[in-house]
Amino acid sequence: MLQFKDDSTFSVQNSFKGFLFNTVEQIHFQSAGNPFYSFILFDEKTSVARLRMTLLIRNSEAYSPLRSPFGSLEFDDNTNIQDINYFLKELENWLVSENLQKVFIVSYPYCYNTRHSELLTHCLLKNGYSISEYDMNFHLQISSNDFDKDLDPAARRRYAKFKDTFQFSIEESPDIEAIFSLIKENREIKGYPVSITSDVLKKLYNSFRENFKVFLLKDGETLIGSAFGVRVSERVLYYYLATDSYSYKKYSPSTILIGHIYNYCRQAGISIFDLGIATSKSVPNFGLIKFKQNMGGKVSLKLSFEKNLLC
Known part of the structure; x- marks a missing residue:
């Protein structure tokens, strides 16, 4: 059975290998004194976190991340749409109970894990999030x-x-x-x-x-x-x-x-050399796009989402 809970001490081990920007050390570094909460879906049978997202709170708004290139929801390969939807619904219940007004999520480029990105995008849109920025990310496949x-x-x-x-x-x-x-x-x-x-x-x-x-x-x-x-x-x-x-x-x-x-x-x-985005808030930098394409860079989407919790 999966349970939604706060694990802000990062005491529960993940069932997946997460990205650097979502580690407790990075969260502390980017928090700049702002409070943060790390939410998980906890698998009682295996005593591991199957899904995790950390939110930093500032001025009645929640951010994932606050200052890093991305944050977002990470999960293992056994996670399905029902798990993600359940997590997002429970997360929203908590956000509303804390009187937070808006939530912002910057996700990792699709090239990092295309299947996870597609699942997450579908679930976020289904749960009322909108795409606020759609940046072009370039990478070299080693x-x-x-x-x-x-x-x-x-x-x-x-x-x-x-x-x-x-x-x-x-x-x-x-x-x-x-x-x-x-x-x-x-x-x-x-x-x-x-x-x-x-x-x-x-x-x-x-x-x-x-x-x-x-x-x-x-x-x-x-x-x-x-x-x-x-x-x-x-x-x-x-x-x-x-x-x-x-x-x-x-x-x-x-x-x-x-x-x-x-x-x-x-x-x-x-296997992936991430050259970063060639857009700024969805606006293309054509010179930078041309340079990264000339390097052999392959393009993938890097999406940002937001939801107004007062609606």
Whole structure:
């Protein structure tokens, strides 16, 4: 028998391997002092949680997540539509009892688990949620093929010409300030805001070193490209805060960096290299879409949902 309950202490073990962003450590990090509740469907026979979603509460609204790329409901392969619908109905009963006004859910890209995403989307829509954002997410499927096999012809030529020109490294003791300076410089040139401070970036990296890899590309002592690789799960690496030097644009350092990370994924047994979204609140960034397509990126949906609980 399945029971709906609050497990905010994360004392009940999951029957599935969850994503990094929904772990208790990540929830504490992103909560910024806001209260959170982790709800499960608990299987009494096996003493494990078959379904879990954590909500953070702020200003009479519930969020999953509050500051991470996604949160949402995770579950094991034995979960069916009836289980998910029951969970969502019980969850709404709790939300209403707490006088919360609205709930927001950002789900993981479809490529992470297509079947789970399809089930969850169906159930959320059936339970009165609406799709608030529909972003395009791009990923590379890691295979035995060389990285450049699926590159756009022009990108393939540049990659072949310059891939051995610069020094690639996986840095164990990175200079976060130098990396942040390159990120800031790149964002300012392109007119994009910097969504994180150097202090928060340092704290994030130091708190989750086991899940973060720092990839660097240098011309001698000059840093010309960097990216954080976040191990979201055993099979997924997320491309985070990637940047390059505008003065080296003709060499396409981002393409070279992605090629090296692709090879790292292949060696590490990672099957999905998540390049992230190329839209912002559903609005397409056509330049970014073209770049990720030129890298051989495959597109999948990343959906956000919301429900007004006062209706």
